[in-house]
Amino acid sequence: MNFQKHLISHKATAREALRKLDSEAKGIIAPVLFVHDSDEKIVGSLTDGDIRRGLINKLGIDDLVEDFMFSNFRYFTNNKFPKTEIQAFKARNIRFIPVLDDTNKLIQVLDLQNNRANIPASAVIMAGGRGERLMPLTDGTPKPMLKVGGKPIIEYNIEHLVRHGITDITISIRYLGDQLIEYFGDGSAHQANIKYITEDKPLGTIGALKDIKSFEQETILVMNSDLLTNVDFEQLHEAFLNESADMAVATIPYDVNIPYAVMELEHGNIVKSFKEKPKYTYYSNAGIYLFKQELIKLIPENQKYDATDLMNEVVASGRKLIAEPILSYWLDIGRMEDFYKAQEDIKHLRF
Known part of the structure; x- marks a missing residue:
């Protein structure tokens, strides 16, 4: 930058x-x-x-x-932005604070005035997908560059990251990736430092990270490029720190309403209890991850590797994986009906 x-x-x-x-x-x-x-x-x-x-x-x-x-x-200093000190600076109307290396x-x-938060993390946005379910819209335009409310989907994500103080951003590109490079350049117009990495073949939702040579921060945030969300990244980061986690995954609550009474059985057919028209809440992967940079060593080189593979390996190795529910707006623009829904939702969405 x-x-x-x-x-x-x-x-x-x-x-x-x-x-x-x-x-x-x-x-x-x-x-x-x-x-x-x-x-x-x-x-x-x-x-x-x-x-x-x-x-x-x-x-x-x-x-x-x-x-x-x-x-x-x-x-x-790098990686250390104490929240209490930031609040103290804001109270004294101090706007700009430099971050120095060793x-x-x-x-x-x-920028303590314009930034909602100042999270010491580097971000990777996965933007290499073909977007086949959004054809013919993606025949000449990569999915992240499809416009919602007159602006590319991925631009909302970049602005939201910067709003949380995350300015070291790498975009993983493949299909029509030159369009992203031409549009965002080095990121200076968005107060960010944007770099690019090209996948020569599909590497899954997180495999490309192995080819990124360096990050400014020790904590990495990875997100899908086709999300429209005003997620509170600071809340996710605080949960990550407070739980001393190795990896955190943002989750979306998904409610299932059963229209009938549900019986709980034991010993085969003995009714233990029953619930009238219960609602069960499950938590689905939201496509946003926060983890320690050291976990990248678990990712194999030049192989398809998904975030769920990394999550499984984190658990299997005895490291700590946590889930943090998203309580704000979130939409995965993966289907045509999602794209049209986004066009309406953006009229009322506040970041």
Whole structure:
């Protein structure tokens, strides 16, 4: 991702900094620049308030930024975005927080005002399917690029990920994948860092992850590209952390209503009890997964491998797999009737 709009050299002048702060303000309350040294390491932050204080203390407008900057600035390290600290920053009307790597170089800027959450995860969106059940709509358009409410299905997912602070996104493509690359590019227009991986043959719902060389985060979120949902990713992530899970799968409640009384039997034909017109609730796989990056080593290379295969292996190996119900809107756009339903639902859906 291009962070240049957030950065300024320690050898720039206060005048140059003010010009950049003014150009970046445009409706932003208390814009801030992060000051880097000659090795691109972040050494301070700078606001127009810092410059005003410096001028009051008899610095000149053409003195260097390093004389004005605030050296004791607050930042997060990779994979560690404490929710309590984020809430404290919001209470103090602090909008932008830098995320630094082990060498103090900038890898992300958290927008605490526009983001609903700031989840330390990398995302993979599976977008290689042919979409045969949606033919002829998919004859010349990949299923993720079919438009719902005037926007490609997958674009809602990318925006929703970014809204939760997830900006390191890889899209797995195959059928007509060039259309996705042309539309989204490097992701900068969506405040994301988007990369692509091409499946030479179908690798199942999760097999392509084996070919991804690196992730920015230690937690991976995988989702299908044909979902229309306003799922609370933060709720899923918190359950994952609170349960110390190795993998979490989002689930959809599915109710089955029995129109008759149901008898419970024992010893063959002895009636133990009965329920009048009961309702049973089952939980179905929602196509959204969160897991530790280390689980990728369980995925075989260049073989068809589904998320359910990984789930089975997690359980079989004694690791912890949890299910977290989705309580918000969710629709799998896999059939023509789902596609038409989405066109109506999007008119009322709030993200």
